[in-house]
């Protein structure tokens with residue numbers, strides 16, 4: 001299957017939340033990485049068909065998703081960034097309700113609900129009201145509902161937000177176990193999720209896709225731009241103002257080891273190190289104030 | 296059909312004639328890709344039954360209390376005025392249905408419901424249908440009781456009830472398009488109930504009402520129904536995720 005975006009632009013007033021995105025997605029896991037407000041949710045909503053783009057169109061296998069209408073929604077699974085539900089519903093009832101809306105009925109619906117509750121580890125609380133759930137539990141319920149209809153297009157907007165480390169790993173494994181015969185798009189800020197899961201990473205900035213490739217290809221971008229240097233602790237704030245600083249490690253004698261992402265060599269003594277995906281993120285989003293760069 | 300089209304298309308390539316095996320293979324590929332493109336049919340009954348559970352218990356409770364109150368009152372004071380008032384007092388039931396209808400106008404929930412097979416517009420309509428039908432049933436019960444006990448002809452009281460039902464539905468839908476909070480919308484409905492009460496209690500007006508010829512009353516029902524339908528169309532048109540999010544904000548839970 002193939003989802004194609006052509007010239008997708010979404011304007012809120014004068015502001016372009018998504019700005020002329022041209023993209024083709026194929027089967028596999030595609031991660032959308034970007035800072036707050038970069039337009040990820042907006043793009044996801046457009047893909048899910050609940051938001052109309054100001055310009056451009058999205059098509060699935062060459063057919064506009066607006067024209068496909070219910071046929072498209074039938075194969076769609078979507079987890080919104082924040083979702084609301086009837087808080088008086090019990091977890092199980094909520095999933096059954098979602099099954100009804102997704103056109104799944106009878107014994108198959110019951111079977112799917114049971115399976116999904118097990119997948120996300122909510123079997124024990126299936127008879128508790130959603131209103132009493134913690135943020136992470138609610139998030140897991142959201143993940144469960146998105147998978148009920150075994151979607152061919154799965155859109156997840158920050159699925160791991162609010163999950164504890166154990167649940168995060170469970171989610172990762174769950175996504176890995178899903179058949180690859182589907183398009184999975186997920187937005188995230190968490191770089192480590194991507195390293196394990198994504199076949200393809202898109203980096204979004206100010207509504208535009210600024211980088212597109214496999215995790216390895218993206219890491220390639222930062223080769224030769226990541227530096228490690230030992231500096232005096234007192235210099236730290238000056239360096240942070242001037243460069244994109246990654247991890248800082250404590251050293252001896254008032255020295256610290258700093259990881260810097262910079263086009264050129266920041267210091268004489270700096271040495272090139274092997275980049276990681278974190279560094280790529282910093283490369284695109286580590287804002288350095290203009291005047292600091294000038295001097 | 297597919298066979299013929301495929302054969303013709305494959306022949307366009309001007310290669311040697313495709314065998315039936317190749318055609319079958321190509322057909323399978325086409326059909327496989329075609330698979331997700333057909334959505335199953337969902338009957339209206341299933342949509343409505345899925346929505347019944349989302350209607351708040353308060354709605355059923357309020358409605359039942361209303362029926363009891365009405366039955367009690369019509370036994371207690373049985374005259375034409377009570378019947379008239381009962382016919383007009385249905386907007387009180389619309390007040391009960393306001394939270395039900397409004398509870399669905401929630402952008403964050405629409406974001407979830409809006410990506411399912413059943414359209415959120417259909418969900419919204421189903422909810423309104425449930426409330427409307429229940430209101431209607433309650434009205435019929437109350438009218439049966441009250442007209443038995445007073446001298447007003449049952450057909451006339453039914454028509455009067457329908458006029459009030461359609462007028463209050465129109466008002467409720469309209470108010471839900473203009474106002475954002477349940478309180479404001481309930482107030483509009485309550486105001487309507489008060490107007491009806493005053494109207495009925497003014498003797499000369501209610502006597503006039505009882506003299507109006509039936510065809511005119513029926514005409515009023517028809518006009519009111521048309522107005523409700525028009526208002527419903529506007530409400531549905533405004534019921535998209537984007538518009539609701541703009542009006543109500545993206546509140547959670």
Ligand SMILES: Nc1ncnc2c1ncn2[C@@H]1O[C@H](COP(=O)(O)OP(=O)(O)OP(=O)(O)O)[C@@H](O)[C@H]1O
Pocket residue numbers: 012016017034035036037038039040041042043081540
């Ligand atoms: N309904 C709206 N009205 C006006 N502006 C909006 C609306 N929704 C989003 N925006 C703007 O569009 C831009 C992109 O928002 P979006 O929610 O897509 O970002 P995001 O990448 O998902 O951010 P986050 O990481 O915080 O979830 C933001 O600048 C936001 O202010």
Ligand SMILES: [Mg+2]
Pocket residue numbers: 040041042081157
């Ligand atoms: Mg977002």
